Amino acid sequence: MIIRQDIIEQCGSMLSDLEYAYNRYGVPYCFLLIESSTECDWISSIESKIRQTDKVFSIKENLVAIFFPFIEECSKGFKAAENLLVLLENNFPTTRFYMGLSCREKSDKDKYIDVVAGSIYALSKAKEFNENRIEDDSDIR
16 A cells, blocks of 8 residues: 655655745646566666656655656656656566656646645556556546
8 A cells, every 4th residue: 555655755855846846937747656566676777767857766665756857748747657667568577567647737837736646546546457557647637
């Protein structure tokens, strides 16, 4: 079970920094949770494939959070997640990967969006299918 507090404890300062940049300067970002069905060393394989501005946080043995700042549309965040999923599928074919994505787009300026809660929700949707899958929180926005 994913506990919101675990995520906040591990990456709360980064989340605060991104929220500040979003509110002050309109800098959009996406928040991705990736959970694997087994414990294996897959985290290092994604760290070399993301941008320098992206940040990876290990929450638990098989759960990682990634911040993608400067992604203006959720569809682009989804594409980044797809690229990571293809990489993980190729490198770890017997492991299932579930991904939950939530974004703060420029058009969300007047709305409160809890990206952590949105990503947890999306991740739980992805896990329902028991296959490699990416889901977002667009149906609850």
